[in-house]
Amino acid sequence: MNSNIEIKHIEKSKIDTVDFNNLPFGSVYSDHMLTCTFKDGKWQDAVVEPFAPISLDPSAKIFHYGQSIFEGMKAYKDADGNTLLFRPLDNCKRLNKSAERLVIPQIPEETFMNGLKALLKVDDAWIPTKEGSSLYIRPFMFASGNGFHASPADEYKFMICTAPSGAYFAGKVKVLIEEKYARAANGGVGFAKAGGNYAAQFYPTQLAIEKGYNQVIWTDDNTHEYIEEAGAMNIFIRINDTLITSPTNDRILDGITRKSIIQIAKDLGINVEVRKISVTEVIAAAKSGELKEMFGAGTAAVISPIAGFGFQENDYDLPELEKPYAALLKKTITDIQTNKAEDPYGWRVQL
Template identity: 55%
Template sequence: MANHTDKISIETAASTKINTVDFSNLDFGRVFTDHMFVCDYNDGKWENPKIMPYQAMTFEPSARVFHYGQAVFEGMKAYKDDDGKVFLFRPKQNFDRINKSSGRLAMPAFPEDYFFEGLEALLKLDNDWIKPGVGNSLYLRPFVIATEPAISASPANMYRFMIICSPAKSYYNSAVRVLIADHYSRSANGGVGAAKAAGNYAAQFYPTSLAQKKGFQQVVWTDASTHTFLEEAGTMNVFFRVNDTLITAPTSDRILDGVTRKSIIQLAEDLGITCDVRQVTVEEIKNAAKDGSLKEIFGAGTAAVISPISAFEHQDELFEISGVGAEDSYAKLFKQTLLNIQHNLSDDKHGWRHEVK
C-alpha cells in the first residue's frame, strides 16, 4: 500500500517479519526491520525520498562506491519508554556529522527536512520493533554511497542516502581486553579519521584480528606519527580514570567527535567530576597502572554506550585493571545516567531527548 507525507512516499510491507524474531537473543546488526528509507541524488539535487519494504538492491558493477570508497554512515538509536513514547538521543549531532563526513569525501550534503521527516516516518512505521526497557533499543544506520556507474577516479554525480534499522540489546556484555597499537594506525593528520567513512573501519579489521589472536577483543589506537599518544578504542572514543580525574583525548582530524563522548564530558561537569580533555600518553597510563592510580579505562560509543576495559597490553607488558565492575565505577555511573536520560527515566536538562511524535 502506498501513501504520502508532504514530501515522502511510503510503500508498506505486505507482511511483517517481527513474529520470527527472538528479541531476547539478538545478534547485533543481523536482524532488520520491515522498512527502509531511500533517497537518490541526481542532476545536482536530492529527490524522490521514499520508504519501502526492506529489500535487496541492484547496482551496476561500475558503481563508484565499489571502486573509490565514497561511503559514509552514522550510528543512532531509538528508545521507547514504558508509556510507549519513542525518543532519539541528540539526533541533530548525527545529522550534522554525516554531512561533515560527506563533505570530507566530496559527497553532497543531505537536506535536514528529508533526514528528520524520513527518520520519523520510518520509526512510526516500524514502531513495534522498538521494545521498551533499559538496554533495549532500535539501532539506526543512516548511510550514503556513490552509485554512479563510472570508474574514472573522481567524485560521483549520483548517490543514494538510506536508513536501515536493527533491534538491539547491550552490545558488549562484559569488560573487554585491549591491545595498545604500536605499529598500525587508525588515521593520520590530514586524513579522514574525523569522518565516519566506511573505509576507516575496513582498515581496522586486520590489526584487530591480530589482536584477537592474542586474546584481546579490541585495539586502542595511538597517533600515527609516534605511537605515543592514546586516541581511540576500537570503534569508540576512550576515557581514562586516574584517581578521580577523567581524561580523554581532544578531537582532531584523526579522532571522531563522538556523540556519547561529548555527552559524557557534559555529564562529568554536571556530576562534579573533573574531566581533562588533553593529549594522554601511553607511558602516562602505564605508569598510572603501575602505581595504582589508574582506576578505570572505558570506551564510549552509540552501539556499546559504555564498554569497560579490564586489561591492556603494550609491547608485551600486560596490565590488569582492578576497578572494573566496582559499584562506584565511573563507567557504571555514566552508563546508568545516559540510559536513564535516553529512556525518559530522568530529567533531561540539556534537551538531548528528541521525541518522535
C-alpha cells in the same frame, strides 16, 4: 525537494519470527528502509519501502573509490510507549561533515529528520521495550553513480535501515595498545565516519584478537606515543579521580556519546581533562595504582568498560571498583535516553 514521503508497506511483516528477548546486535532487520537518491544535481523525494536488496551497476563508484559514510543512532521506548531519539540533529550534522570530506552531497536536515520519523512511525512495533535493548538506526550515504574514472560520482544514495538490537558488548573487554598500525593520519579522514576507516581497522584488530585481546587501543600515527581511540569508540581514562579523554582532531571522531559524557561528568562534579595522554603516563599510572578505569564510549555500546590492557608483551589489569565512573555515567545517559530521568540538556527528542 518535496517534503512528502511516499510509503510503500511490506505485504507481510516478519516481526513474528523475531525473538525480542534474545536479540543479537545489528543482524536482525526491521520491515522497512528509507531511500533517497541524489541525481541531476539535487536530492529526489524520499521513499519508505520494504527492506530488500538493492541493485547497483558493477561500475558504481562505491565499489571502486569508496565514497561511503554512515552514522549510528538508536530509538528507545519509554514506559508510556513514546518513541525517543538522542541528539539526532548531531548525527545529521556529523553525517554532513563526513559528506563534505568525501565530496558527497550533503543531506538537508529536513530530509534526514522527516525521513527518519516516517520510517520509525511505520516500523514502530520493531522498537524493543526490553531493558538494555533498542532499535539501532543506520543512516548511510554512498556513491551509486557509475564510471571507472577516478572522480566523485554524479549519483548518490541516502538510506536508513534499522535493526532491533540487544547489547553490543557483553561484559568487560581486554585491549592491546597498538604500536605499529594507525587508525588515521593528520589531514586524512579519521574524523569522518567513512566506511574505509573501519575496513582498515579490521586487520590490526584481528592480530590483537589472535593474541587474546578483544580490541585495539589506537595511538597517534606519527610517534605512537599518545592514546587516541579504543577500537571503533572514543576512549576515557581515569587516573585517581580525574577523567581524561583525547581532544578531537583530524584523526579522532567527534563522538556524540563522548560529548555527552564530558558534559554529564562535569555536572556530576567529576574533574574532566580534555588533553593528550601518553602511553607512558598510562603505564606509570597502572604501575603506581593510580589508574582506576578505562572505558570506550560510542553509540552502540554507550560505555564499554575495559578490564585490562596489553603493551609490549606485558598485561595490566584494572581494579574492580565499587562505584566506577563508567557505571554511573552509563546509567545517567541511558536514563536520559529512555525518559527515566529529567533531560536538562534538551538532548532527548520525542517523536
